[in-house]
Amino acid sequence: MATAKRLGIIAGHGTLDAAYPPLILATSAAALDMESAIFFTFYGLEIIKKGKADKLKVAPIANPAMPVPVPNIVGMLPGMTAVATGMMNNWMGKANVAKLSELLDMAVMSGVRLIGCQMTMDVMGIEREELLDEVEIGGAATFLNYVAEDGIALAF
Amino acid sequence: MSATPDQVLDCSGLACPMPILKTKKAIDDMEAGQVLQMISTDAGSTADVAAWTDRTGHALLEASEADGKYVFLIEKKG
Structure with a gap:
């Protein structure tokens, strides 16, 4: 049997595209018989707010890698965030990519630890009740102690 | 001759x-x-699938591809 290892991921961004890699890697790690945890900090906390995962948006400004490039002067117009988000959701749907809420459910079911960062919750005025019930609250030491034991750490 | 699957997952x-x-x-x-x-x-x-079996220890008996379909036979190890 393979050696059990840990994967610790820091999720620091709250856009739709930035939310996928942490959830894909954490659930896959669990499938590979690794333990995994995601530490949600700053805007990453948006991902674990109740009912928020499927409403995350794509930024049309300062995002030159969009498959259909949007000049910043256009991206700043009202409604462009919704347009960019709609395009991305359309592409994701066509490729049959799982929704973020589905990946969150899979994460919980497969034992991925979801850790909310207390310090940034305080900074941004986020209450415990706004986050999913499965979330535990912790700080930098919680995350480091987790990955210190045979762990890999990634940040997004 | 390939093993007969006990279960199929599409x-x-x-x-x-x-x-x-x-x-x-x-x-x-x-x-x-x-x-x-x-x-x-x-x-x-x-x-x-190859990476997954390598890590979990289950046996990848067969992997094939035809018409855009990838078919894998995996034996569960104890």
Whole structure:
């Protein structure tokens, strides 16, 4: 049997595209018989707010890698965030990519630890009740102690 | 001659990471020695299934591709 290892991921961004890699890697790690945890900090906390995962948006400004490039002067117009988000959701749907809420459910079911960062919750005025019930609250030491034991750490 | 599957899991149309997550779940519910046939249309599955069996210790008996369908036979190890 393979050696059990840990994967610790820091999720620091709250856009739709930035939310996928942490959830894909954490659930896959669990499938590979690794333990995994995601530490949600700053805007990453948006991902674990109740009912928020499927409403995350794509930024049309300062995002030159969009498959259909949007000049910043256009991206700043009202409604462009919704347009960019709609395009991305359309592409994701066509490729049959799982929704973020589905990946969150899979994460919980497969034992991925979801850790909310207390310090940034305080900074941004986020209450415990706004986050999913499965979330535990912790700080930098919680995350480091987790990955210190045979762990890999990634940040997004 | 290939082993007869005890269970078939069709992941056609699903994108990464769902084929692997569903394969893991299916194997967990099976007995050691049983064989799972997993079908996928995700081209990344060839590398991912091999990596998954390498890490979990289950045996990849066969991997084949025809008409955009990737078919894997995986034996559950104890």
